[in-house]
Amino acid sequence: xxxxxxxxxxxxxxxxxATEVRRRPALSPSRASDFxxxxxxxxxxxxxxxxEVPTKAQLRGTLVHSxxxxxxxxxxxxxxxxxxxxxxxxxxxxxxxxxxEWTELFDGEKPxxxxxxxxxxxxxxxxxxxxxxxxxxxxxxxxxxxxxxxGSGVLLRGYIDRLDVAPTGEIRVVDxxxxxxxxxxxxxxxxxxxxxxxxxxxxxxxxVPRQLKLMYLTDGQSLAYTPDEAELLxxxxxxxxxxxxxxxxxxxxxxxxxxxxxxxWCDHQAHCPEYGxxxxxxxxxxxxDAGDETPLDRAD
Numbered sequence: 001x002x003x004x005x006x007x008x009x010x011x012x013x014x015x016x017x018a019t020e021v022r023r024r025p026a027l028s029p030s031r032a033s034d035f036x037x038x039x040x041x042x043x044x045x046x047x048x049x050x051x052e053v054p055t056k057a058q059l060r061g062t063l064v065h066s067x068x069x070x071x072x073x074x075x076x077x078x079x080x081x082x083x084x085x086x087x088x089x090x091x092x093x094x095x096x097x098x099x100x101e102w103t104e105l106f107d108g109e110k111p112x113x114x115x116x117x118x119x120x121x122x123x124x125x126x127x128x129x130x131x132x133x134x135x136x137x138x139x140x141x142x143x144x145x146x147x148x149x150x151g152s153g154v155l156l157r158g159y160i161d162r163l164d165v166a167p168t169g170e171i172r173v174v175d176x177x178x179x180x181x182x183x184x185x186x187x188x189x190x191x192x193x194x195x196x197x198x199x200x201x202x203x204x205x206x207x208v209p210r211q212l213k214l215m216y217l218t219d220g221q222s223l224a225y226t227p228d229e230a231e232l233l234x235x236x237x238x239x240x241x242x243x244x245x246x247x248x249x250x251x252x253x254x255x256x257x258x259x260x261x262x263x264x265w266c267d268h269q270a271h272c273p274e275y276g277x278x279x280x281x282x283x284x285x286x287x288x289d290a291g292d293e294t295p296l297d298r299a300d
Contacts, residue, residue: 025155026147026155026156026157027154027155027156027157027239027242027243027246028156028157028158029158029192029193029196029197030158030193031045031046032192032196032239032242032243033189033192033193034046035242035245035246036192036242037189037258037260037262038257038258038260038262038263038266039245039249039255039256039257039258040255040256040257040258040268040272040279041266041268042246042255043249043255043279043282044268044271044279047250047255047282047283047285047286048279048280048283050267050268050271050280052267052268053105053267054102054105055105056105056106056117057178057179058179059095059102059105059117060117060120060121060124060178061124061178061179062095063088063091063092063095063121064121064124064125064128064176064178064217065143065161065176065178066091066094066095067084067087067088067091067121067125068084068125068128068142068161068162068176069142069143070087070090070091071083071084071087071134072134072137072139072142072162073142076134076135076136076137076138077135079134079135080135081125081126081129084125084128084129085122085125088118088121088122088125089118092118124178124217124218125217127217127218127219127220128176128215128217130220131215131217131220131221131222132215137164139162139163139164139174140163140164140165141160141162141163142161142162142163143159143160143161144159144160144162144163145157145158145159146158146159146160146197146200146201146204147200148200148203148204150203150236150239150240152240154239154240154243156196156199156200156239158193158196158197158200160173160175160197160201161174161175161176162174162175162176163201166210169207170207170210170211171201171205171207171209171210171211172209172210172211172212172213173194173197173198173201173209173211173212173213174213174215175190175193175194175197175212175213175214175215176215176217177190177214177215177216177217177218178217178218179218185261185262187214187223190214191212191214191225194212194214194225195212195227195231195232195235196235196239197209197212198212198227198232198235199232199235199236199239202229202232203236208227208228208229208232209227210226211224211225211226212224212225212226212227213225247285250285251285253282253284253285257272257273257274259274263275
C-alpha cells in the first residue's frame with residue numbers, strides 16, 4: 001500500500017549498488033486538498049515534512065482499507081463477514097511491522113485497549129457488508145496507483161480504493177470513508193478527491209467515469225455522483241491553477257495560514273502564526289515529491 005519515495009534498480013550481484021531515481025514532483029488529491037484548505041499546512045507536510053502523530057481512528061481506517069483490499073483478493077465465495085474479520089489480525093501485523101511506532105498509541109497497561117479498537121474496526125466491516133455484497137463484484141483493481149501528465153505539464157498521482165469496470169466498459173470509482181470529520185466538510189473534501197481521480201482516469205482511458213461512489217462506513221451510508229466531461233475539464237483547470245499557485249508559493253516561501261474549522265484536527269498549531277506559533281525557517285523550495293500519499297491520507 002505505501003507509496004515509495006524512490007525507484008530502485010539492482011545491477012548484477014557482483015557489483016550490487018542500488019541506484020535511486022528521484023521521481024518528478026507531482027500533485028496528489030491529499031496534497032492538493034491541503035493547499036486548497038491551508039497553504040501553510042501544505043508547506044508543513046510537503047516541504048518541511050513535519051512529523052504527525054496518527055489517531056487511532058486514522059489507524060483503524062488504514063486497517064479497514066487493507067482488509068477490504070485483501071478481501072477482494074479472495075475467491076468471490078469467500079468474501080463473507082466472518083472471513084473479513086479473520087483478516088483484521090494479519091493485516092494489522094503487517095501494517096504495524098512496517099510502522100512499529102503505531103503500536104505505541106495503545107496503552108500496554110490496558111489489555112482491552114487494543115481489543116476494543118479491533119472491535120470498532122469490526123463494526124466498520126459490518127457496515128460495509130450492509131452496503132454491498134462483495135461476492136457479486138469483480139473489481140478490476142483495488143488500491144490502484146494512477147499517474148498522468150496533463151498537457152500543461154502538471155503531473156497527477158494518487159491511489160484509487162477500488163475500480164469497477166462493467167462488461168460494457170463503464171467505469172465506477174469507489175472510495176471507502178471511515179473518518180469522523182463533520183459530514184459537510186468531509187464530503188466536500190471527498191468529492192474533490194473523487195473528481196481528481198475522475199480526471200486522471202478520463203485522461204488515461206479516454207472515458208468519463210460513469211459513477212463516483214463514496215461509502216461511509218461510520219454511518220452505513222453511500223453517496224453516488226455522475227460527472228460529465230465539461231465538469232472534469234473545469235476541474236482539470238482548477239488542479240492546474242492549484243499547482244501553479246504551489247510553485248509560486250514555493251519560490252517565495254509565502255505559504256499563508258488559512259484559519260478554519262479544520263484547524264481543530266491539525267497537528268501543527270504549535271508552528272502556526274494563527275495560534276501564536278512560529279514556522280520553522282523556510283528551507284527553500286526543494287522540488288519535493290509532493291504527490292506522495294500515505295496510507296493514513298487514503299484512509300480518511
